[in-house]
Amino acid sequence: MAGTKRLPRAVREQQMLDAAVEEFSDTGYSDTSMDAIAARAEISKPMLYLYYGSKDELFMACVDRERGRFMDAMSAGFDPALRQRDQARIVIREFLRYVYENAKSWRVLYRVASSTSDFTEVVTRARSQITEMITELIRRGTTVDGISDTDFELTAVALVGAAEAVADRISEGDISLDAATDVLLGIVWRALTGVGHLEEA
Known part of the structure; x- marks a missing residue:
């Protein structure tokens, strides 16, 4: 995970959205956690919240x-x-x-x-x-x-x-x-x- 810190912001955002779409598709909105999305994106949860302040905000970005x-x-x-x-x-x-x-x-x-x-x-x-x-x-x-x-x-x-x-x-x-x-x-x-x-x- 250390090497991924050098990814450009735009690339990082797409990586997070890709992981979120996968997770929301597999488990639905209510049952999807930010922890699960962060794990799928191979990033820390604090970094995920840094880019998207809430699950609502992240889901809307996906939609x-x-x-x-x-x-x-x-x-x-x-x-x-x-x-x-x-x-x-x-x-x-x-x-x-x-x-x-x-x-x-x-x-x-x-x-x-x-x-x-x-x-x-x-x-x-x-x-x-x-x-x-x-x-x-x-x-x-x-x-x-x-x-x-x-x-x-x-x-x-x-x-x-x-x-x-x-x-x-x-x-x-x-x-x-x-x-x-x-x-x-x-x-x-x-x-x-x-x-x-x-x-x-």
Whole structure:
């Protein structure tokens, strides 16, 4: 542990956050201790408190970082220039790929933060951002008149809920990435066809 004292602050912070995400994912918020996080990060507990003054502060830092990474992954896959079905597949694939490659990050966001009352607001904001992206995807691919903004939004809310449920199964290793992508794309496309006349597949 002595040699780690020379690590730059930014590197040290990421090391602590990595350890905290692992611990929170494995044991939940209430059952995770700062002692356990410090041990996993191979640092002293006083040093952990020096960087993050409380467990609440550390957990919020974890949620903020993981939410940012998740939104970056989703935004990178969103390209309004693509046909609607191609865009839907890419968005779904990037969403599920992120969960597949970052299962513990997903558990912290979807399970731990969502079930901890002090942190639900940040999860709600992230879900709202995704819902807005999906709403826009639906709106630009629908050419029939008479479809209201509420129709678009409620369809997007339903699709995001389905995506979260499928993603949770991926995070547990219950379904493969390819199978989950196909299943979710089928759900999404059936929902989209119910909103109005869509562009040709």
